[in-house]
Amino acid sequence: MNITALSYSPTTPAALMTTPAALIESAERDIALQQIEKRVLWLATSIVHHANKVRPNTSGVKVGGHQASSASMTTIMTSLWFEQLRAEDRVSVKPHASPVLHAINYLTGQLGEEYLTTLRQFGGLQSYPSRTKDPDAADYSTGSVGIGSTAPIWGAMSRRYTETLTGCPNRGRQYSLVGDAELDEGAIWEAVLDASVQDLGEIVWIVDLNRQSLDRVVPNIAAGKIEKLFDAAGWQVITVRFGRRLESLMARPGGDSLRRRLLEMSNPEYQRLLRCAADDLRQRLPGAGVDAAAIGALIADVDDPTLLAAIRNLGGHDIDALRRAYAEIDDTRPSVIIAYTVKGHGLPLEGHPQNHSSLLSVEQYEQLAASLGENAAAPWSRFTVDSAAGLICTAAAERLERPTIQTSAPPEVPTDLGRTPTGIATTQAALGRALLDLTRVAPEAARRVVTVSPDVSSSTNLAGWINKVGVWSTEERRDWFDDDRETMLHWRERPSGQHIELGIAEVNLVGLISELGATWSRWGETLFPIGTIYDPFVERALEPWSYGMYAGGQSILVGTPSGVTLAPEGGAHQSIKTPSIGLEQPECLSYEPAFVVDVEWALLAAMGQLGRPGGKSAYLRLSTKPIDQKLAAVPEDPAARERRRRHVVAGAYVLRAVDQPAVQIATMGALVPEALAAADRLADQGVAAEVVCVTSPGLLFEALQARRGLGEGPSWILDQVFPVGRAVPQVTVIDGHPHTLAFLSSINNVPARNLGVSGFGQSGDIDDVYRHHGIDTDSIVRAALDVKI
Incomplete structure (x- = not known):
């Protein structure tokens, strides 16, 4: 099956609507959509307003929210949800537009009114869209700028x-709603530029080009x-610059x-025009150039x-202009719609250079209510079911209803592959060997393994x-080298392959394995994603990988080679802090095995999670x-x-x-041989060392x-190993870093060294480097002789 031949079939807005909504005349539908757009703006603004101006605040700490950032997205999101989206589509919503998502979900019956007053409240609506923590549907967790935007790319893959x-x-389209300032994040371009992305025609990004960041109007944000x-x-x-009026x-x-x-x-200068009264605008708009007189x-x-x-009728605030843009998408390659917008559109703080985190005053909120025909004292109204707007909301809810995901139990993963290596081997080499053995011992589980590397597969x-x-x-x-006898790694590319190779970008790697690790909950298909990365660069990838876990992705990251044991490579490639990552990272096991069999047992235990x-x-x-x-x-x-084995995995x-x-x-x-050698030498001195x-x-x-009552889980391993x-x-x-194991002495409150x-590494052979850092035999x-005194 050539799955690239499949494409997204565009449909007209009328075809997306069920009867009787489909019977609404075009002009009436546009009026109704404008009513929905205004109601979405009102609800999103009210959600933030209530959290900051109405709900009691006993701590005195600002609750916050983003009324202006939400306002710039209301037209775009209204046009998407109420005309374009299908049930199989997925959308990543820019973090600061979360109130808009909640407003839409409320109008389509996906969110109860009781939640509209809980923004940023414990157990309520999250600060940013969260796939796992919000009470209503969010396809992707966003909030860490740049990561949520790229997630649909890896979701598509x-x-x-x-x-x-x-x-x-x-297949369905994978939309990403991105703020223009978010494009400053390097993670954005690492994903956009990866060669594997060019074949994914279901990807559609919509850039909210409002020209503002958190602190200012950005002078050099240029659509060109x-x-x-x-x-x-x-x-x-596809660029959407101006609306019909303009x-x-x-x-x-x-x-x-x-x-x-x-x-x-x-x-x-454009943003300043938005703050002008009509007389001032007439003076400023023509400018002083050759076109001044004509203007x-x-x-x-x-x-x-x-x-x-x-003057403020930009394309991102014109439903018809956006509709034409959607119709231009060809679905054979990724698409980006650059939509000109105004930050704070429709609000009293529209276009103000510092409106990013600004909040409407009570007086401004009441003025907004009057201009929109809303009731500030009772802000949570829906449309009547028989109105044109109500029919469109009902139709959207029916169209976007998704079948319940039927999740099946993951294939059984064995706990032991049955081998007992006796030669000289490395833990890095054990990974590939274990995966090959898995194809023999448990082929069903092995078929669900997908490995990913950022151009470090062979190494x-x-x-x-x-x-x-x-x-x-x-x-x-x-594979043009398939018949080359000197080629040891055969690059046979096909839809049934189980390894995905990306370019040299660690953020892309963890973004992809996180999404591969979410397929069981998204589509009911379990995968065992394993990413390999040079261990020094785990820290570079940690924040997006951590965010992937927060969003529900379950994956395995293998950092190799590691430590100053990679002596000849020098300090730039020697990891120091990574051992503590597994100690501190939520929802993540960590293992640093010493032997091949330990690798196998740890890997299988990790896959079983x-x-x-x-x-x-x-x-x-x-x-x-x-190591022998x-x-x-x-x-x-x-x-x-x-x-x-149980002790190893515990x-x-x-x-x-x-x-x-x-x-x-x-x-x-890697230091087990040195520890054993030290024990032998201590024994020669009459000091018994375990x-x-x-x-x-x-x-x-x-x-x-x-054991101390500060967590849940078994503590038997302490009784077995540290009685x-x-x-x-x-x-x-x-x-x-030595702090990783420093807590062990507190198990029984014994003296310790x-x-x-704890310092940057340098090149050398292992003996010299170990001696330099004080980890040699x-x-x-x-240290043993000192602590024993």
Whole structure:
């Protein structure tokens, strides 16, 4: 099946409406839509007003909200929801327009009146659209500028990927409503420019070009520059500059001069015109250029109300202009509609340079009510069901009603692949080996695995896996090196492939795996997304990945290679703080395995958490350091092996036990050989040292919190690995910041020395670098002798 042949079938507004709404005459429908637009503006403004001016505020802290940012979006969102959207479409709403979304959901019966007074209240409407926390429907969580805007790109890609599993087309447009200042975020352009995006014709962005940011009118926001950037990326660009009133004025003699004047005018100068009374506007609008006389003559015979209305009649506030723009979308490539708007449109603070966070006063709110024909004392009215506006709202609700998602249980993931490696190996290489073994042991689970890399597939040891499963593409492409005997990594691109390769942009990687990890709740198809990334760059990707978890995405991120163990690469490629990420990141497991079998057990445990209510994401920190796998001393007895596995996935196990320990060395990952060597040397001095291999500091900390009544969950692992009856002074050592393991001593309140990396790294061989940071065997021995005194 060539899924790229499928396209979005545009429909006319009338065809989108069910009877009797479809019987409404065109002119009557436009009037009704304008009524809906005004009601949406009123409700969105009232939601923020009530939260700040009506609801009691006992703390004195400003509640906040964005009335002006909402106002610039009311026409765009009214035209989308009440004419264009289908049930299969999805929309990412710009963060500061959340009140508009709630107003629309209220008018279509998706949100109860009791919630309209709860904006930013505990348990109420969230500050920004939230897919998991709002009481009404939000397709995408937004709020972190730039991330929510790009999410529909990765949503489109993940949706297409599920089509390859089911064989059934499951396509709808993926809209993103973006503020123009949001385009300053680098994440926007990283996503727009990725080569894989050009085939996704269902993507439609609408840029709210209001020329303002939080602090000011931005002088250099230029539609022309934005158009060129999107066009260069291969997107279809549709610009909606002016509405019907302004276009009709420009159709008169002298109109070409007015058009040139407005297009060449700076953003601040245009915004100033919006604050002018009619007499002042007539003085300022012609300017001092060669077109001044023609413009002056043009507007001389225009009455004041018409002139004032026309100058602010931009395309983003004209439903018919927007309707024509939607009709131009060709659905063969991503499209962007650049819609000129006015921030605060229709409000008393319209066009003011500092209106971003401004709130209407009570007096201004009452004036707005009078101008819109609303009741300030009873603001939450809907349209009567038999009115034209009411019929359109009912029709929209029926058209946008979605079937209940039937979620099926994820395929069973085994807990053990049955191998016991004995040679020299790295934890990084173990990842690809485990995925290949999974295709043999559990093919149904393996079919749901999708790996993603930002151009680091081969250097993160996925070559064997990619050769086995192929590379996902919207269509099959020829591998021109397939017959080259010296080519070890075969790049076979086809719709059935299970690896997705992106460009070098970590934000794109985590955005995609987050959306792949949400398909179980979006469309009832479970995937096991695994992204590989160089560990030093996990921090670069952390905020968008964290936001993906907040939005309900469940995925696995593998950081490799890690730590100063990557000695020759130097400080720029040596991660220091990443071990604490898993300790601190909500809804995320973390593992730093020391051995190949630990990697397999941790990976399978992490996969077993994906694609289900209450599931968690996972972060695995792996290394390229070769380690003798016999040091793992994996028990041969099946019951003892299973006990070891349970300890590994619970956070720690005793790697070397002694009868009466004098000191305990707790280590993690690549430093296990140094810890074992230190224990041997201490034994030669008559000091019995027990060695504990920590696999997950985060799970151990959760267990400790639970034991203290500060959290929920099991704490048995502490009794097994850190029993109070064997409590002794402790040394912790880690290839990362020492605070990650420093809390272990508080389990039994023992003296401790915490070794780790707290400064930037530098190039060298491992011995020199370890010695420099004080994590070598000598340092461990000295610390053990010191703490034991």
